Amino acid sequence: MRQSSSTTDEKEIRETVAIILQNFSPLKENLIPILQSVQSAVGYIPQPAMKQVASFLAVPAGEVFGVATFYNQFRLIPPGKHPVKVCLGTACHVKGGNIILEEWKRRLGIDEGGVTQDREFSLDRVACVGCCALAPVVLVEEEVFGTMSPSAVEGILLRIRIEKERRSGCGGNEE
Ligand code: FES
Structure with a gap:
């Protein structure tokens, strides 16, 4: 069965984030550096990535979302061409x-x-x-x-x- 491109994108994002997380310890103080790495690799911070990071750090997804929206260095939608x-x-x-x-x-x-x-x-x-x-x-x-x-x-x-x-x-x- 053929996967839809959004499913493929999500899979790729999950894999990319998993690789990034290997470079960090699951400590709350790593949240911002992790989000910076995700943005640098993916171009923005997708929702599934926030959940993945939250689960890695064992914090509520809302907390990751709160940090990602608080700092204007983070982009929550894909960048333009x-x-x-x-x-x-x-x-x-x-x-x-x-x-x-x-x-x-x-x-x-x-x-x-x-x-x-x-x-x-x-x-x-x-x-x-x-x-x-x-x-x-x-x-x-x-x-x-x-x-x-x-x-x-x-x-x-x-x-x-x-x-x-x-x-x-x-x-x-x-x-
Ligand atoms: S390039 Fe250094 S402040 Fe803009």
Whole structure:
């Protein structure tokens, strides 16, 4: 019998989380590092993963959910196809990272932690990504954009749109 893709996804998530949990002792103080590892491997914290972590730490699932929702570093829904991460570490914050974040929110029409309706973009704030000399910094699909300005946001979106059209063969070849 063929499994549905969501069942397969859940199975993969369970296996990934099981591997991650092998690196931790079942201590409550490991909850945040475990959730960070899950997010880094899966891209977000799925509900089944929360239950799995809760059972590993022998704490109520509600407690894991509470921590995952309390910290805005954790994403509870899958990221978009082009995840946008705005650095708000100290150097980027000082150089106007918040203004850049506001511009992304305005341009994408979503808030932090959100995903656009077409699931193309998601938006998150992140802590220092290690390129402070380039502050303020934004990552789009792990590509680093340094010395960002609000007007550069539109340029990045335009570039992604053009690349998408080129890949789909809708680039409008003019003779
Ligand atoms: S604070 Fe943004 S890269 Fe370091």
